[in-house]
Amino acid sequence: MREDIINLKNNAIGQIMDTDSDKELEELRIEYLGRNGKINEFLIDLKKLKPDERKDVGILINESKKTIESTLNDKIENLTQFKVDTKEWFDLTAPGVKSEIGNLHAQTKVLTEILNQFSYxxxxxxxxxEVESDYYNFEVLNFPKDHPARDAQQTMFFDVTGTKFKPGELIPRTHTSAMQGRVMQKMKPPFRVVVPGRCFRYEQIDASHGVDFWQVEGFAVDKNITFTDLLGTIEYVLKGVFGSDAQIRFATTFFPFVEPGVDTYLKCTVCKGKGCSFCKKSGWSEIMPAGMIHPNVLSTCKIDPKVWRGFAFAIGLSRVVTLKYKIDDLRTLTNPDLRILKQY
Amino acid sequence: MKAPISWLKEYVDITSNINDLMWKMTEIGLTCESYDEIEGDKILDIEVTPNRPDWLSITGIAREIAIIENSKLTLPKLSDIPKPTQNLPINISFKTNLTGGYAGITISGVKVGDSPAWMQKRLISIGLRPINNLVDITNYVMFELGCPIHVFDYDKFLSTDLSMQLSKGSEEFVSVDGLKYKLPPDTLIIKDTNRVIDLCGIKGGQNTGISDSTKNVFIHTPIYNGSYIRKTSQALKLKSDASYIYERGPNPKIIPDTLKRVVTLVLELAGGEVASKPIFKIDKFIKDKIISFDLDDLNKFLGISIQKELVLKILEHLDFSPKITGATIKCIVPNFRSDVNLVEDIYEEIARIYSYNKFPRTLPSGKMASVKIPYFYDREFELVLKNIVSSAGYFEISSGALTSKEIIEKSGLNPENHIRIANPVSAEYEFMRTSLIPTLLAGIKVNTQENLKIFEYGKVYFAPVEKATEVYKISSALRNSTFENIKGLVDLVLEKLNIANYEIKPFAISHGLWHPNRAGVIEMDGEELGIFGEISPMVLHNFGIKGNIFGFELDMANLKKFQNSYLFKPIPKFPPQIEDITLIIKGKTEVGKVINEIKMTKFVDDVTMLGTYQNTITLRINYSDVNKTLTDKEVAEIRKSILGTLSKKFGVKQK
Known part of the structure; x- marks a missing residue:
């Protein structure tokens, strides 16, 4: 009988807690606490017990009754107190108030995405x-003086009047590859290095050219690096940045500081390869020139090309940003108009 | 380089459709992304990389297409030069060794007229203007075979003894197209008597040019030292198709064939008779280059195993005459491939013809460096700072690093401290910037928002150029606000970096960009963390900005140096005692120092300023002890001690 009482109490509490309906609560009150309710039934049964058991069971019944009563009353009180008018009209579409936060520039965000890939x-x-010498910008990288390979990198040079330097010896660097020699001369392989930074070219400014722009250079030197490692690294990084469905293809090209030379084309993410103004109607965007580090470059940096091999590549950061945001004019990236900055 | 399909087809069968052909060409290095259509012919636009002078000719391109198309290259038929039947002697002496080869011949009795229509059409399609049969033939053969040719009017020579030499400097030269040049020293020239008749490798002279009445001609096809031609071409800002080829180094072995081809065409299209024996001078005996490599090394380099038979087939195709002994392959580099000198060059040849896109893509398996690389850059720190400032409501801008003298002067800065570009694209981009504030002001100017908040992170550069200092700054600007707001941002940034006890000082020397009194320097242990405050009204006036602008420019290196990692403090177990006190401040008392003094007192947890009224300030002080709740009596004693110090140091009293 004790067990039945405890079960009855637990059932009652469970049912009370489960409902939010006034009507059901009233029904439960009658069911358990009413004149013909289940508690009263137990009280009637009490008489059937032996006198020495009656006292304890009687206490249990009374306690259970009180518990059910108080649970029921609490529930009713809660329901009335927190009852809301379900018919009340409330406009959920009314505008909110935004906290005033600023925003990072697209270039910062995209560079972070790129550098994350390399960090993995x-x-x-x-x-x-960025104020660089001709030596690191060109000579270390196997660009002889007076070689037409330099034509591809229209170079500005600093006014060196009054210094020991000859005109042309100090230049705003034309590519982040200038860091290859600097790092390689100071460190023994193996290493994997990525260099984001500003570069400068003598270019007339238009929708696709600027006097300064950003590159992300990367290079790795190790004993067993292979050509397929270069291709795989490029693919890994571009898929990381543009998504796993990004399509890339490779072509042969020439830079004095690599051999073999590789050019990387990304299927235009704007037109999906159909041809648009972003890809000069070709469906593919030239995005990441690369190659195996030329043995002359390694030798110049006192790294034995018979023991070590390396690869290097460069990403045009501004190009990646414009592709990702579908911006058709490079000058947008340096435009400080808040209507632009808010969109990044 | 333009290459008409119809012309290419004279030497090679092309069956691929145009788009496939263009991609296959691009894939092996003959980058071709577009073509023009002229009268039903497709003219490919090819980007020739500077390592491949052999591709600066239609036959050179055809040779490469033959590999893609798996067809045979048929070069133009060459006839031997007939024996001279006339005698127009010519003698050339070489006073420099800057020729890698030379061939020349005289022809008499030619008839100058138009070249045939087929030749004119081809020249026009590659962007040349037909002139007359003789000049057109030289251009045609240059583009056909890749070696420049020049034709002189023999009768205009003042002497039949010519001499090739270097200029002394300031000689005058008038080119065939009538332009006058004063020559720099060490320019390669040809003289008859004392006249310059040829600016070698670039342009022929007007004094010996072909005219309608020309009857006898001297034709030559020389090879010059490319870097001399390049220097002259750059000095005179004068380029030609010939100089373009010479800079890249044409194949000296092609000279005899070139002369044969020109003579054949001249005799055929302009008539005349050979009037001298050909002059041939091949200075150096050019040996065949032999490169041997091991198949195993090739495969280790590439990362895959390419079958031996395929390697041999590719090298055959490329005319490298491979011979295999064991695992070693010996190649004889064909003479038109000046770019192939190392085994790596051979590896590229095999890889590109095999197709870069057939390679698997793998990741390096080796070890990573276990130490920090030289030039290590802490980008995490950059992002921490950018995130603090942007979460405070500032928008990041990005601008160029070059500026103009005008902007520098408008900003109250001194052009002397700026590194200058000697050949700027325009005056707008002549100097390297020394502050990010001017571009922020330009940013303020283009926006209309009242409470605009912008910031920039980037490098600034200081002269002298030979010891240039490049430092990263983070700078902000906000419009129509108050000093408290920019000060608050400075405090916030420094608090987030856990830099305490920094000092704010007025400028020792006034700074043109900043307000002389309402801006100052933030210092830590005597080093400058940055500048902040109000921008000089004069500068704002110069920029045409109304209202006031506040900003800061903080030095990244010093912020990084003085930042501290934050150590967790448990939350106090005992409630603090909080009280507000109002102090009477004498004029010119620095409130910041008063607050710092209070903060340094034992049991003072925090001090904030609630407000100022006339000559008073009200401060809220939190007192607490980690070990117990402070009693009113204890707080009263601390307060008394604080007031005593303040009175002594600052003459400040409680109201």
Whole structure:
């Protein structure tokens, strides 16, 4: 009988807690506490017990009754107190109030995405001078003086009047590849390095050219690096940045500091390869020139090309940003109009 | 380089459709992304990389297409030069060794007229203007075979003894197209007597040019040292198709064939008779380059195993005459491939013809460096700072690093401290910036928002150029606000970096960009963390900005140096005692120092300023002890001690 009482109490509490309906609560009150309710039934049965048991069971019944009563009363009180008018009209579409936060520039965000890919592959970030010497910008990289390979990099040079330098010896660097020699001359392989930074070219400014722009250079040197590792690294990074469905293809090209030379084309993410103004109607965007580091470059940096091999590549950061945001004019990236900045 | 399909087809069968052909060409290095259509012919627009002078000719391109199309290259038929039947002697002496080869011949009795229509059409399609049969033939053969040719009017020579030499400087030269040049020293020239008749490798002279009445001609096809031609071409800002080819180094072995081809065409299209024996001078005996490599090394380099038979087939195709002994392959580099010198060059040849896109894509398996690389850059720190400032409501801008003298002067800065570009694209981009504030002001100017908040992160550069200092700054600007707001941002940034006890000082020397009194320097242990405050009204006036602008420019390196990692403090177990006190401040008392003094007192947890009224300030002070709740009596004693110090140090009293 004790067990039955406890079960009855627990059932009652469970049912009370489960309902939010006034009507059901009233029904439960009658069911358990009413004149012909279940508690009263137990009280009647009490008489059937032996006198020495009656007292304890009687106490249990009374306690259970009180518990059910108080649970029921609490529930009714809660329901009335927090009852809301379900018919009340409320406009959920009314505008909210936004906290005033600022925003990072698209270039910062995209650069972070790119550098994250490299960090997963164990690359460390380096940063170096933009006021650079002809030596690191060209000579270390196997660009002889007076060689037409330099034509591809229209170069500005600093006014060196009054210094020991000859005109042309100090230049605003034309590519982040200038950091290859700086790092390689100071460190023994193996290493994996990525260098984001500003570069400068003598260019007339228009929708696709600027006097300064950003590159992300990467290079790795190790004993067993292969050509397929270069292709795989490019694919890994571009898929990381543009999504796993990004399509890339490779072509042969020439830069004095690599051999073999590789050019990377990304299927235009704007038109999906149909041809548009972003890809000059070709459906593909040239995005990441690369190659195996030329043995002359390694030798110049006192790294034995018979023991070590490396690869290098460069990403045009501004190009990636414009592709990701579908911006058709490079000058947008340096436009400080808040109507633009808010969209990044 | 333009290449008409119809012309290419003279040397090679092309069956691929145009788009496939263009991609296959691009894939092996002959980058071709577009073509023009002229009278039913497709003219490919090809980007020739500077390592491949052999591709600066239609036959050179056809040779490469033959590999893609798996067809045979048929070069133009060459006839031997007939024996001279006339005698127009010519003698050339070489006073420099800057020729890699030379061939020349005289022809008499030619008839100058138009070249045939087929030749004119081809020249026009590659962007040349037909002139007359003789000049057109030289251009045609240059583009056909890749070696420049020049034709002189023999009768205009003042002497039949010519000399090739270097200029002394300031000689005058008038080119065939009538332009006058004063020559720099060390320019390669040809003289008859004392006249310059040829600016070698770039342009022929007007004094010996072909005219309608020309009857006898001297034709030559020389090879010059490319870097000399390039220097002159750059010095005179004068380029030609010939100089473009010479800079890249044409194949000296092609000279005899070139002369044969020109002579054949001249005799056929302009008539005349050979009037001298050909002059041939091949200075150096050019040896065949031999490169051997091991198949195993090739495969280790590439990362896959390419079958031996396929490697040999590719090298055959490329005319590298491979011979295999064991696992070693010996190649003889064909003479038109000046770019192939190392085994890596051969590896590229195999890889590109095999197709880069057939390679698997793998990731390096080696070890990573276990130490920090040189030039290591802490980008995490950059992002921490950018995130603090942007979460405070500031929008990041990005601008160029070059600026103009005008902007520098408008900003109250001194052009002397700026690194200058000697050949700027325009005056707008002549100097490297020394502050980010001017571009922020330009940003303020283009926006209309009243409470605009913008910031920029980037490098600034200081002269002298030979010891240039490049430092990263983070700078902000906000419009029509109050000093408290920019000060609050400075405090917030420094608090987030856990930099305490920094000092704010007025400028020792006034700074043109900033307000002389309402801006100052933030210092830590005597080093400058940055500048903040109000921008000089004069500068704002110069920029045409109304209202006031506040900003800061903080030095990244010093922020990084003085930042501290934050150590967790448990929350106090005992409630603090909080009280507000109002102090009477004497004029010119620095409130910041008063507050710092209070903060340094034992049991003072925090001090905030609630407000100022006339000559008073009201501060809220939190007192607490980690070990117990402070009693009113204890707080009263601390307060007494604070007031004593304040009175002594600042003459400040409680109201």
């Amino acid at each position: 592959l164990g690359y460390q970030i380096a940063d170096g001078p």
